[in-house]
Amino acid sequence: MCDVFRYRCQEDDRDSPNSKMREQALFQEDLFERLTSPVQLREAWKRVKSNRGAAGVDGVTIDDFKLKLGEEIKQLSAELRTWNYHPSPVRRVEIPKPGSTEKRKLGIPCVRDRVVHQSLKMVMEPYFEPKFSTSSFGFRPGRGQQDAISQAKHLVEEGKDWCVDIDLEKFFDRINQDRVIHLVSQEISDNRVLRLLGLILRSGVMSMSGYEITLEGSPQGSPVSPLLSNIVLDELDKELEKRGLSFSRFADDAKIYVGSRKAGERVMRSISTFIEKHLKLKVNQAKSKVAKVQDVVFLGFVVTKEAVVISRKSFNRAMTKTKELVKRRTHIPLASQIEKVNQWYQGWAGYYGLADYPSHLQAIEAHIRRRFRTQLVRNQKRRRHLAKKFIRQGVTPQLARATAHSHKKWWALSRTVAAHRAWGNDWFRAQGLKIVSDKNRAHWKPLGDWIKPL
Numbered sequence: 001m002c003d004v005f006r007y008r009c010q011e012d013d014r015d016s017p018n019s020k021m022r023e024q025a026l027f028q029e030d031l032f033e034r035l036t037s038p039v040q041l042r043e044a045w046k047r048v049k050s051n052r053g054a055a056g057v058d059g060v061t062i063d064d065f066k067l068k069l070g071e072e073i074k075q076l077s078a079e080l081r082t083w084n085y086h087p088s089p090v091r092r093v094e095i096p097k098p099g100s101t102e103k104r105k106l107g108i109p110c111v112r113d114r115v116v117h118q119s120l121k122m123v124m125e126p127y128f129e130p131k132f133s134t135s136s137f138g139f140r141p142g143r144g145q146q147d148a149i150s151q152a153k154h155l156v157e158e159g160k161d162w163c164v165d166i167d168l169e170k171f172f173d174r175i176n177q178d179r180v181i182h183l184v185s186q187e188i189s190d191n192r193v194l195r196l197l198g199l200i201l202r203s204g205v206m207s208m209s210g211y212e213i214t215l216e217g218s219p220q221g222s223p224v225s226p227l228l229s230n231i232v233l234d235e236l237d238k239e240l241e242k243r244g245l246s247f248s249r250f251a252d253d254a255k256i257y258v259g260s261r262k263a264g265e266r267v268m269r270s271i272s273t274f275i276e277k278h279l280k281l282k283v284n285q286a287k288s289k290v291a292k293v294q295d296v297v298f299l300g301f302v303v304t305k306e307a308v309v310i311s312r313k314s315f316n317r318a319m320t321k322t323k324e325l326v327k328r329r330t331h332i333p334l335a336s337q338i339e340k341v342n343q344w345y346q347g348w349a350g351y352y353g354l355a356d357y358p359s360h361l362q363a364i365e366a367h368i369r370r371r372f373r374t375q376l377v378r379n380q381k382r383r384r385h386l387a388k389k390f391i392r393q394g395v396t397p398q399l400a401r402a403t404a405h406s407h408k409k410w411w412a413l414s415r416t417v418a419a420h421r422a423w424g425n426d427w428f429r430a431q432g433l434k435i436v437s438d439k440n441r442a443h444w445k446p447l448g449d450w451i452k453p454l
Contacts, residue, residue, distance in 0.1 A: 056110030107219025133237035138251035139226030160257035264290035393422035
């Protein structure tokens with residue numbers, strides 16, 4: 001194939017449009033074969049397996065698919081190459097949005113379909129990834145939410161202390177499918193790949209009310225949807241760059257930073273018009289706004305010139321989560337509870353540890369320990385038993401008896417000096433409870449500069 005490529009490229013000027021199109025076509029001539037090969041499908045399966053996920057409408061789980069993996073991959077490859085492959089409708093699942101009464105609609109494809117989606121993403125991504133904006137951070141290799149926050153912090157420090165916050169209403173549900181295929185066709189010349197993409201987008205949805213045709217949107221549970229979302233919104237990125245605007249975007253959450261309210265309002269009007277007329281998406285006017293940066297939440301943080309702070313909503317959701325994980329009264333062993341708390345909290349703190357103030361993480365950790373202390377206090381059926389427990393834990397007899405026989409209730413008792421001496425931070429460390437704030441002090445600002453979460 002390389003000799004054919006060299007020969008054909010010598011026929012006319014390499015800089016001509018026809019030559020470039022011919023080079024692209026030659027390079028992509030085996031794209032569909034690679035996408036549908038058993039080797040590629042097996043590699044796609046490995047990624048699907050690592051992401052886990054629920055079963056689709058056929059009820060086949062990851063473990064079920066694995067039992068007949070060789071047979072499934074072989075059959076899937078044959079169906080794709082003979083065009084006998086027909087994707088099943090995605091299973092509609094509605095989950096509550098954090099801090100909202102609205103529901104987020106997820107579409108869960110069958111495992112075999114997810115393997116095809118993943119394979120499609122793997123062959124398409126190299127053509128688009130190098131051309132995406134440097135200010136785009138969502139669903140991209142080597143980039144993430146913390147990079148988006150760092151970019152926002154840099155822009156705010158430059159003096160752009162007004163933010164244009166444009167909310168896209170039901171973005172994944174409103175993606176224009178014809179436009180997606182058109183955009184993909186500008187980089188992918190293999191019509192078989194485009195045809196397969198069309199089959200996937202129009203596979204339909206199975207909900208409680210039955211089968212529904214999907215004329216727009218891309219299922220959020222599909223491995224290829226994040227790439228498609230970036231392809232659609234890359235047009236927005238390019239428009240913002242053409243206008244010389246500074247921004248940071250993670251998926252459909254884009255923040256544009258300007259120097260004044262007047263400039264922000266002008267940008268809001270013009271960009272909203274561009275989004276609705278050119279991208280065929282809808283701007284949620286009720287949630288979109290032009291505001292000072294300290295009044296805007298971006299990916300769970302408030303980014304100001306002075307600091308990056310955990311938002312009030314994120315902080316309150318974390319406090320609610322601790323109540324779910326650590327009940328005031330339970331028969332679950334302490335070790336099992338600590339294991340679940342660690343699993344959640346290490347991930348949460350690993351992300352929110354980007355904040356500049358330690359008090360937020362320390363407050364969460366203190367609340368977790370207090371709820372555990374409440375359990376330990378309530379486990380003593382009698383006040384005299386509690387006094388003995390305090391003494392065994394190293395509390396002086398006088399303080400132990402005075403605290404245990406006071407009129408304080410369980411929640412109040414958990415905050416007493418006796419409870420803290422009996423089950424201090426070192427005791428919890430010995431039980432395996434992770435105290436993440438001890439490791440994140442290097443970049444934190446002094447406690448005296450602490451501000452409340454917004």
